[in-house]
Amino acid sequence: MVAPTVKRRRPLTPYLLIAPALLFLAAFFGYPMVQGLILAVYDDEAVLPLLSDPGIEADSVGTLPQGTGLTVLDQRANLIEDEITSDLLTEDWFRVSALDNNDQTVEGWAPETRIRIREEAEDGTPLAGTVRTKLAAGADPQTTLFAEASESADVAAKLDARTRVRIEEIATLELWFLVTPQADETEVDQSLEGWAPSRFIQVFGEGENGRIDRGTDGEFTWRFVEKMTEDRFFGPAWRTTLLLMVLILPIQFVLATLMALIIHARLKATSIFLYIYSIPMGMSDLAVGILFFSLFTGNGFINSFLEGIGVLDGPKSFLSADTRNWIIAAIVLAELWRATSIVMVIIVSGLQAIPDETLEAAELFGASYWQRVRHIMLPLLRPSIQVALILRTILAFQVFAVVIALGGGEVVTVLANETYRQYFTLRNTNVASAYAVFILLLSIASAFFYLRAVRTQDELSKT
Amino acid sequence: MAEIRIEGVSKLFGDNYAVRDANLTIRDQEFLVLLGPSGCGKTTLLRAVAGLGMADAGQILIDGRDVTYLPPGERKISMVFQSYAIFPHMTVRDNIGFGLRMNKTPKAEITRRVDEAAELLHIEDLLERRPSDMSGGQRQRVAVARALAMQAQVLLMDEPLSNLDALLRLEMRAELKRLLSEVQATTIYVTHDQIEALSMGDRIAVMRDGVIQQCDQPSTVYSEPANQFVGSFIGNPPMNFIDGTVHGSGGDLVAEFDGNRLAPTAETSQALERLSGAAVRLGIRAENMQTLSEPADGAIEVTVSVVEPLGSQNLLTIDLGGNRLKVSTHPTFSVSPGDRVWLRLPENHVRWIDPETELVVA
Numbered sequence: 001m002v003a004p005t006v007k008r009r010r011p012l013t014p015y016l017l018i019a020p021a022l023l024f025l026a027a028f029f030g031y032p033m034v035q036g037l038i039l040a041v042y043d044d045e046a047v048l049p050l051l052s053d054p055g056i057e058a059d060s061v062g063t064l065p066q067g068t069g070l071t072v073l074d075q076r077a078n079l080i081e082d083e084i085t086s087d088l089l090t091e092d093w094f095r096v097s098a099l100d101n102n103d104q105t106v107e108g109w110a111p112e113t114r115i116r117i118r119e120e121a122e123d124g125t126p127l128a129g130t131v132r133t134k135l136a137a138g139a140d141p142q143t144t145l146f147a148e149a150s151e152s153a154d155v156a157a158k159l160d161a162r163t164r165v166r167i168e169e170i171a172t173l174e175l176w177f178l179v180t181p182q183a184d185e186t187e188v189d190q191s192l193e194g195w196a197p198s199r200f201i202q203v204f205g206e207g208e209n210g211r212i213d214r215g216t217d218g219e220f221t222w223r224f225v226e227k228m229t230e231d232r233f234f235g236p237a238w239r240t241t242l243l244l245m246v247l248i249l250p251i252q253f254v255l256a257t258l259m260a261l262i263i264h265a266r267l268k269a270t271s272i273f274l275y276i277y278s279i280p281m282g283m284s285d286l287a288v289g290i291l292f293f294s295l296f297t298g299n300g301f302i303n304s305f306l307e308g309i310g311v312l313d314g315p316k317s318f319l320s321a322d323t324r325n326w327i328i329a330a331i332v333l334a335e336l337w338r339a340t341s342i343v344m345v346i347i348v349s350g351l352q353a354i355p356d357e358t359l360e361a362a363e364l365f366g367a368s369y370w371q372r373v374r375h376i377m378l379p380l381l382r383p384s385i386q387v388a389l390i391l392r393t394i395l396a397f398q399v400f401a402v403v404i405a406l407g408g409g410e411v412v413t414v415l416a417n418e419t420y421r422q423y424f425t426l427r428n429t430n431v432a433s434a435y436a437v438f439i440l441l442l443s444i445a446s447a448f449f450y451l452r453a454v455r456t457q458d459e460l461s462k463t
Numbered sequence: 464m465a466e467i468r469i470e471g472v473s474k475l476f477g478d479n480y481a482v483r484d485a486n487l488t489i490r491d492q493e494f495l496v497l498l499g500p501s502g503c504g505k506t507t508l509l510r511a512v513a514g515l516g517m518a519d520a521g522q523i524l525i526d527g528r529d530v531t532y533l534p535p536g537e538r539k540i541s542m543v544f545q546s547y548a549i550f551p552h553m554t555v556r557d558n559i560g561f562g563l564r565m566n567k568t569p570k571a572e573i574t575r576r577v578d579e580a581a582e583l584l585h586i587e588d589l590l591e592r593r594p595s596d597m598s599g600g601q602r603q604r605v606a607v608a609r610a611l612a613m614q615a616q617v618l619l620m621d622e623p624l625s626n627l628d629a630l631l632r633l634e635m636r637a638e639l640k641r642l643l644s645e646v647q648a649t650t651i652y653v654t655h656d657q658i659e660a661l662s663m664g665d666r667i668a669v670m671r672d673g674v675i676q677q678c679d680q681p682s683t684v685y686s687e688p689a690n691q692f693v694g695s696f697i698g699n700p701p702m703n704f705i706d707g708t709v710h711g712s713g714g715d716l717v718a719e720f721d722g723n724r725l726a727p728t729a730e731t732s733q734a735l736e737r738l739s740g741a742a743v744r745l746g747i748r749a750e751n752m753q754t755l756s757e758p759a760d761g762a763i764e765v766t767v768s769v770v771e772p773l774g775s776q777n778l779l780t781i782d783l784g785g786n787r788l789k790v791s792t793h794p795t796f797s798v799s800p801g802d803r804v805w806l807r808l809p810e811n812h813v814r815w816i817d818p819e820t821e822l823v824v825a
Binding site for chain 2: 355357358360361362363364365366367368371375376379380382
């Protein structure tokens with residue numbers, strides 16, 4: 001065996017060329033899509049873990065879902081161990097020094113509520129104060145100083161009311177609540193009892209009741225999907241989307257094929273048809289919607305025409321809340337006008353890929369024009385029709401601007417419009433994502449369906 | 464009975480004549496080859512007969528019926544295309560039976576004739592396959608079978624072998640010849656390959672620039688070309704041409720070239736007489752010259768510049784007064800470049816060409 005002296009090299013350049021594209025895809029396509037998918041089925045504030053002790057390092061005793069009604073059993077101020085955010089309930093504690101009633105100098109922590117500030121620095125920093133009097137009957141008249149800024153810390157000293165103190169240091173503490181689910185929260189573990197910081201809990205009234213404002217742990221949930229399917233516009237939206245597709249696509253494909261055949265016939269001046277047919281491709285869908293809206297309005301072309309030939313006595317209002325069918329018809333017309341040419345272009349290119357000799361052979365062996373269309377052209381156009389079907393179906397699931405322009409999005413609504421409404425009007429990102437994912441799944445399913453139903457690869461790969 | 468008559472057919476592409484005033488009569492069951500270099504109009508003429516590119520002038524009759532402007536499907540013809548034009552989405556069986564189905568032939572009849580055609584081409588076991596996974600040779604057979612299944616009286620073939628490799632072409636050539644003698648159709652066969660033309664055709668029509676130059680039996684076209692073009696196009700190596708002049712008249716008429724003299728045969732000297740005193744061009748085929756290693760009476764002394772041993776012959780290249788001659792010799796004739804040899808031009812093999820018109824005068 002003789003080994004070659006030069007190693008076989010794989011060409012690297014194609015991979016280098018494709019690398020930016022892959023990065024681009026990952027950054028601007030893969031990532032947002034995955035995020036969108038996650039938004040639809042994942043609630044990142046779904047549950048709040050309750051802790052065994054007031055402190056973020058304590059063990060979790062169990063979780064409660066967002067929105068659970070709570071009974072507050074106790075509260076405790078605690079040093080803030082992470083960043084202060086605006087939704088914290090805080091309590092300031094002072095480290096004070098004073099002479100106790102034995103004339104001993106003592107030092108310890110006391111909550112802000114126990115000290116009346118008597119002296120402040122220019123910037124408002126409290127410097128000195130007096131211990132407040134306890135008003136509650138039967139309470140210990142003395143105020144406790146703790147070794148640390150926590151009521152669970154050791155007792156450092158006790159001061160009489162009105163003792164003068166110097167404020168040495170101030171600490172801001174967050175309130176923690178010991179909570180348990182309210183009795184009417186039947187879907188959660190009633191025996192659960194634990195601590196949670198104030199930032200996640202809304203407390204009402206006198207501080208006895210509250211509810212979980214937001215959780216810290218995410219959870220996969222069908223909640224948004226359910227919210228979408230239970231939405232009263234969901235049914236109309238997907239039914240209308242499908243209805244439009246069923247009305248538009250067959251007409252569109254027949255029209256596009258006829259147009260393509262006209263161009264392919266290469267009669268004199270047929271190239272002008274190609275230009276005429278292509279005009280709508282250059283127009284935005286919203287512009288087309290507005291154009292057709294102007295045709296159908298009270299003093300639009302259609303009304304003027306019908307009045308002119310005497311069919312109507314006065315303007316008919318085609319696009320109003322009680323003329324749903326007219327709106328659908330106008331949308332169908334606009335979509336046919338707008339998107340048939342793209343199908344046609346695909347079919348024309350498919351026709352041009354059929355060798356002339358193949359068609360001549362069919363003609364020579366006695367096939368009439370329509371026989372050639374049926375037995376030769378249409379079968380050989382299957383790959384093109386497949387591409388056009390996938391493209392058009394996906395675009396039909398996304399139909400939006402024409403619907404908005406012609407129907408306003410209330411009487412006739414479609415899936416894309418509901419996505420928009422959820423996201424923009426209702427500010428419900430997760431449900432909007434659920435709609436978007438629904439459209440995506442429908443698109444993928446239809447593409448797979450066409451790839452299976454219009455199978456072409458095996459028989460036409462080599463011709 | 465299907466005699467094809469092409470009368471005064473012309474076809475224009477823009478302002479250019481692709482075919483100009485073509486006149487041909489192809490007898491029933493005859494095998495006519497249209498031969499010519501690419502762009503000579505042979506395919507255009509065939510397509511006019513097929514109805515795929517209607518003639519601009521003239522008339523085409525098949526079996527006495529004027530088909531000039533009939534659509535192809537109504538001409539009762541069949542055709543094999545250069546690219547085979549097999550329908551890629553149909554099985555071989557459907558391909559072969561396509562024409563019959565279009566003509567609403569009964570199903571049993573279609574099956575019978577498809578099987579028959581497939582058998583003729585030895586593709587019975589390919590019938591249920593699709594063309595996409597077949598070789599070029601197999602597709603070619605399908606194309607021929609499809610044409611034969613029609614059992615049309617007229618069969619048109621547009622360079623059917625040109626897409627095959629050399630060995631397959633050789634094999635298919637013989638097979639096609641056998642088939643066509645069996646099916647008894649009047650055949651027009653277009654090719655640019657003179658070997659195909661010579662070996663297959665009953666007659667060959669040589670075309671150039673849209674004009675039919677000569678139409679005759681292969682042997683006649685080969686040995687008695689009507690003009691310089693036919694002589695130079697047919698034959699490998701092509702006919703040699705030597706420029707000279709003619710002098711004298713009657714029995715004294717003699718051609719002179721490069722200091723050598725050659726007297727034509729008695730019949731030809733009459734025809735040459737009108738050129739007397741003017742230029743003439745001698746045409747002679749490589750294998751018709753005698754090469755001698757010794758001087759002999761009437762032999763011209765020349766120097767060999769190239770020797771090409773081709774197995775069955777040795778091909779010599781010889782310069783003769785500015786004319787480059789190809790001379791074939793027996794492979795045993797031993798000669799090296801630079802050697803002197805003596806050439807004898809047998810006058811009965813010499814064709815005399817008028818250099819003005821390039822027509823063979825005798």
